Amino acid sequence: MNIKKIKLALTVGLINSGTGSTLGKVRELMHSLKEDVGAMLSSQELKKAVLGPNMVQHSYALQFERCTLNVDVVCHPHTQQEMVRTFYFN
Numbered sequence: 001m002n003i004k005k006i007k008l009a010l011t012v013g014l015i016n017s018g019t020g021s022t023l024g025k026v027r028e029l030m031h032s033l034k035e036d037v038g039a040m041l042s043s044q045e046l047k048k049a050v051l052g053p054n055m056v057q058h059s060y061a062l063q064f065e066r067c068t069l070n071v072d073v074v075c076h077p078h079t080q081q082e083m084v085r086t087f088y089f090n
Contacts, residue, residue: 005036009029010033013029027062030064037067042063043061055074056077
């Protein structure tokens, strides 16, 4: 498993993606890397933190056969606009 390749593909894929569910985009991108990460086993929200009156951060863990991807998504609750704040592998 080449972590640098996966991080680069995920970063470029997120930059080039359109509108829609950010977590859904991450799942699609990771599915395209199935040869490296394996099949998705589970997905769970780890925590939710209010960053201010107009920002909420959701932390997710996406478990694959060969790794776990942790993703922090920041969301504006009124407009439903989302963006990835950070992601890292365990």
